[in-house]
Amino acid sequence: GKERVDAKSIEREYSTHMYDNFLHRRLQDRHNQAMRSEESRTSNFTHNREDITGNNKGDLDCSAEEAECTLSQLKIYFGCTSDERPIHDQKTWQYLRQTYHDIVGAEKSTIGPPNRAFNGFAVPYYVDQSPGRGRGLFASRDIPKGSLIWTASRTAEFEDAESYRNFLLTIPADLACDVMMWAYVSYGSETDGESENINDEEEEEDYVDSEDEDEDDEEDYESSLKIMLDLDECSFCNDGGKKRNMDWDEEAAALYPDNSDWRTFAVKDVKKGDELLCNYSGFFQKDK
Numbered sequence: 001g002k003e004r005v006d007a008k009s010i011e012r013e014y015s016t017h018m019y020d021n022f023l024h025r026r027l028q029d030r031h032n033q034a035m036r037s038e039e040s041r042t043s044n045f046t047h048n049r050e051d052i053t054g055n056n057k058g059d060l061d062c063s064a065e066e067a068e069c070t071l072s073q074l075k076i077y078f079g080c081t082s083d084e085r086p087i088h089d090q091k092t093w094q095y096l097r098q099t100y101h102d103i104v105g106a107e108k109s110t111i112g113p114p115n116r117a118f119n120g121f122a123v124p125y126y127v128d129q130s131p132g133r134g135r136g137l138f139a140s141r142d143i144p145k146g147s148l149i150w151t152a153s154r155t156a157e158f159e160d161a162e163s164y165r166n167f168l169l170t171i172p173a174d175l176a177c178d179v180m181m182w183a184y185v186s187y188g189s190e191t192d193g194e195s196e197n198i199n200d201e202e203e204e205e206d207y208v209d210s211e212d213e214d215e216d217d218e219e220d221y222e223s224s225l226k227i228m229l230d231l232d233e234c235s236f237c238n239d240g241g242k243k244r245n246m247d248w249d250e251e252a253a254a255l256y257p258d259n260s261d262w263r264t265f266a267v268k269d270v271k272k273g274d275e276l277l278c279n280y281s282g283f284f285q286k287d288k
Contacts, residue, residue, distance in 0.1 A: 063169050071180065074168070080177035087127045087135055087236075088178075090117070093154075096171065096179075097231045100156045103167050110157040111231055119232035120155070122148040125276065127236050135236045136275050143270040149246045150234050152262040158227040182235040184280075186228045240277025245270050247279040 062069035062077040069077065097114040112118075123143050130136030143149065158164040164183070168176045229235070237246075249265040256263065270276065 062165075074180060075177070078168075078173040078176045078180075080180070084129070085135060085178060086174075087129075092175070093119070093232055096175065097154065097156075099170055100167060100229075100231060103170065104156075104158065104163050108157075108159065111154050118153070120151045120153045120230070120234060121232070122150065125233065127233055130238060130275055133238045133275075137233060137237050139270050139272055139274050139276055141272050143266045145266050145269050146249065146252050147266045148252070148263060149266055149276065150264045152230070154230065154232040154234075155262070156229045156231050158229070161227070164227045178235075179229060183227055183229050185225055187224050187226070234278075237276055237278040239280040241279075244277045244279045245274065246276050 061067060062074055074080075094115065094117075097111055100111065101109045101114040124140035126138050126140055127135060128138055158167070168179060171179070240246075245266060245268050246264045247267045248263070249267060252265040253263055264278065
């Protein structure tokens with residue numbers, strides 16, 4: 001009914017609102033993976049932070065504890081450019097996992113043992129440059145429809161903007177530029193009961209009809225949203241839109257009833273050498 005449609009629309013608006021709050025209202029999502037903004041094309045950036053900030057370092061010192069830098073300012077501070085980005089090796093991924101683990105602590109880490117040599121992929125793959133897209137994932141063999149491709153076992157969750165900011169400031173500037181392209185906002189691996197039950201028709205009607213409860217529900221949504229970062233090569237997966245070949249599949253996921261990890265499956269037959277294309281909207285908001 002109309003109430004259900006309106007509730008889902010409001011839910012998406014709240015998700016977008018939290019995305020802005022986490023990243024000081026200017027962080028962009030994964031869809032801008034190429035980083036081809038006019039600013040980055042026309043500015044002569046370098047990777048030297050002193051050169052970037054120059055006489056205005058006081059305004060752009062994003063490492064200051066009280067600093068509230070926008071995405072554009074962070075890009076300037078870290079020296080991000082639109083040049084072709086590198087393909088990282090396993091040592092780099094392990095370094096990023098260990099750094100995340102050290103910053104959030106073992107109790108809040110969502111990636112398992114950071115020093116173990118595994119990632120979320122269940123099929124062989126390789127990373128290469130994708131024409132017009134930047135880096136991309138490609139299948140190393142044929143993958144039949146319905147096959148498990150990737151599990152979010154190496155997906156980092158940041159509960160607040162401060163821990164995410166500390167992560168950016170701890171890793172090398174070049175990696176920070178990549179992380180800002182890859183990060184997105186979602187509900188994370190754990191939500192409270194009210195957030196999980198938002199699809200219940202009775203709760204939706206109350207949610208739409210009561211202004212006071214709208215405010216309470218907004219707080220619930222905001223408290224359950226996390227900044228997410230895939231700390232494996234899934235971060236190289238480009239958005240396929242309607243041409244995507246990997247996504248959530250409810251029927252295939254039913255084979256894993258006792259595990260809450262987010263999974264993606266082949267939604268069509270994938271041939272060896274095909275680029276693996278994701279559904280970015282599925283990463284942004286997990287509705288399970």
